[in-house]
Every structure is written in structure tokens, then in C-alpha cells.
Amino acid sequence: xxxxxxxxxxxxxxxxxxxxxxxxxxxxxxxxxxxxxxxxxxxxxxxxxxxxxxxxxxxxxxxxxxxxxxxxxxxxxxxxxxxxxxxxxxxxxxxxxxxxxxxxxxxxxxxx
Amino acid sequence: xxxxxxxxxxxxxxxxxxxxxxxxxxxxxxxxxxxxxxxxxxxxxxxxxxxxxxxxxxxxxxxxxxxxxxxxxxxxxxxxxxxxxxxxxxxxxxxxxxxxxxxxxxxxxxx
Numbered sequence: 001x002x003x004x005x006x007x008x009x010x011x012x013x014x015x016x017x018x019x020x021x022x023x024x025x026x027x028x029x030x031x032x033x034x035x036x037x038x039x040x041x042x043x044x045x046x047x048x049x050x051x052x053x054x055x056x057x058x059x060x061x062x063x064x065x066x067x068x069x070x071x072x073x074x075x076x077x078x079x080x081x082x083x084x085x086x087x088x089x090x091x092x093x094x095x096x097x098x099x100x101x102x103x104x105x106x107x108x109x110x111x112x
Numbered sequence: 113x114x115x116x117x118x119x120x121x122x123x124x125x126x127x128x129x130x131x132x133x134x135x136x137x138x139x140x141x142x143x144x145x146x147x148x149x150x151x152x153x154x155x156x157x158x159x160x161x162x163x164x165x166x167x168x169x170x171x172x173x174x175x176x177x178x179x180x181x182x183x184x185x186x187x188x189x190x191x192x193x194x195x196x197x198x199x200x201x202x203x204x205x206x207x208x209x210x211x212x213x214x215x216x217x218x219x220x221x222x223x
Contacts, residue, residue, distance in 0.1 A: 004154075033211075042200050042213035043155065044113040056209030059113060090154050098143060098204065103154030 002026070004093045004104035012110045013081050021076045021107045025093030029100070031055075032074040034066055035090040037106070043090055049074055078109075086111045118201055118214035126222050131188040133199060133217040139210070141203030144177050144184040149198045149216075158199075159186070193221050 005024045013019050025032050031050040035043035048056035049068035068074045078085055088106040095101075116137045125131055135144070143162055147155035159170050161177035161184065168175055174187045184201055201214040 042115055042202075042216050044115075044213065045211040048209065048211075056211065058211070092154070097160075098145060099157070099160045101145075101157050103156070105152070105154050 004091060004102050006089075006091050006104040006107050008107060009105070010108045010110075012112060014112055015081055015083060017081050018077065018079045019081060019109060021078075021089050021091075021109070022073065023076070023091030023093075023104060024073045025091075026095070026102055029093040029095045029102075030072055031094040032068055032072065033092045033094065034074070034076045035092065036060075036085075037088040037090055039087070046076070081111045083111050085109065114212055116201060116203060116212055116214040118199075118217050120217060121215070122218040122220070124220045124222060125191055127191060127193060129191055131191055131195070131219060132185065133187075133219075134183060134185045135201030135203075135214045136183045137203055137212070138182070139203070139205075139212075140181040141205050141210070141212075142181070143204040143206070144175070145202040145204065146173075146175050146184070146186045147200045147202065149200060151197075155200060188219075191219075191221050193223055195219060196221050 007022045033048040034046040037043040045058040047066045052068045063079045066076045090106045091104045118135045146158045149155040159175040164181050165179045166177040172189045176185045198216045204211045
């Protein structure tokens with residue numbers, strides 16, 4: 001069975017641009033969450049979606065938005081990119097309870 | 113952003129030694145989680161703790177949920193080279209959906 005997949009693996013954007021990151025959860029998992037991990041730090045929680053509804057939101061500006069589709073895949077959108085948005089963006093898929101939480105390999109975003 | 117305090121920040125140990133690390137918070141959580149992250153990969157969940165005072169093992173790993181609900185501990189017994197990596201704690205509270213990770217403990221094992 002495939003694990004959590006994220007695309008793209010890497011991308012480079014310019015300040016002010018917009019970016020969309022994608023995540024496909026493990027089959028059967030209905031919850032997806034997003035995290036930002038700046039180099040040398042722990043992940044920061046951005047959003048959690050369950051059954052297409054937002055269940056939790058971290059302390060991030062409105063430039064960050066997300067959605068979950070009927071097949072439980074998810075997109076994270078970031079508008080008006082800043083240099084400080086450069087980070088590894090992680091997606092996690094959760095089954096019945098946090099003990100069934102699995103992270104994807106992440107998307108490395110570089111903003112120049 | 114807010115991060116929980118983990119100590120030590122990094123440690124070098126000899127293969128076969130036991131390792132202890134902890135995580136502290138000024139806030140109460142109702143779930144504590146421990147993860148390991150290898151370079152270029154996402155974190156892997158090691159242990160989840162749901163009750164104050166709970167002690168849970170996963171192979172050579174043992175973690176405890178502090179009775180004050182503001183801290184947690186992770187022990188690794190008889191370390192091996194593949195234990196190398198960064199260990200993160202995280203506190204979670206379902207009602208407010210507060211989900212905060214620690215600063216990480218970088219573990220290096222000398223063969």
C-alpha cells in the first residue's frame with residue numbers, strides 16, 4: 001500500500017508569487033494535516049482537515065489556505081510568497097486516532 | 113512560532129548506551145507524541161501518550177506522559193547506530209486544536 005505522497009518534491013518561486021502544494025493520504029485515511037518546517041526547527045502546524053472540513057488552524061496568516069477534496073487528497077495554497085516562507089512543507093495522513101499518523105516526505109519550497 | 117523546550121539540544125553517545133531526553137511546556141496538553149526524523153524525510157511517529165502518568169514502550173523506546181501534563185520524557189535503551197536522527201516531541205490538545213512541536217534533540221551514536 002502506498003504511503004503519503006506529496007508533489008512536487010522541490011520548487012523555486014519568486015517573492016510575490018503564489019504556490020500550490022499537493023498531498024495524497026494513505027488509502028482509507030480521511031484526515032490530512034499540513035506543517036511548515038523551517039531548516040533547523042521543529043514542524044509548525046498549519047491546518048488539519050477531516051472529511052473536507054477544516055478542523056484546526058495554526059498561527060499562520062491568511063495568505064495560507066487549504067482544502068480537501070472528496071477523495072481526501074488535499075492542497076495547500078500560499079499567496080504573496082515571502083522569503084520567510086522558504087521551508088519544507090509536510091503533509092500527514094491520519095487514520096482512526098493519532099497513533100495512525102504518517103507523514104509524507106515533504107515539498108521543499110525555496111522563495112527567492 | 114511557538115515551540116516546546118526539548119533537552120538536551122544534541123547528544124553524542126556510545127553504541128549500547130541508554131539515552132534520555134525530555135520536553136517541557138508552559139501549557140497543559142492532553143496528548144504527547146514523540147517522533148524521529150531522518151535527513152530528507154518526514155517525521156515518523158514513535159509513541160503516542162494519552163493520559164497523565166502513562167508509561168508506554170515501543171521496543172527499546174519508552175516514553176512517559178508527565179503527571180503535571182506539562183512535560184514528557186523519552187528513553188532509548190541500548191542505542192544502536194540507526195538511532196541517529198532528530199527526535200521531536202509534540203503536545204496536542206483536541207478541544208482547542210493546539211498542536212505544538214518541540215525544538216528537537218539531535219542524537220548521534222558512536223559505534
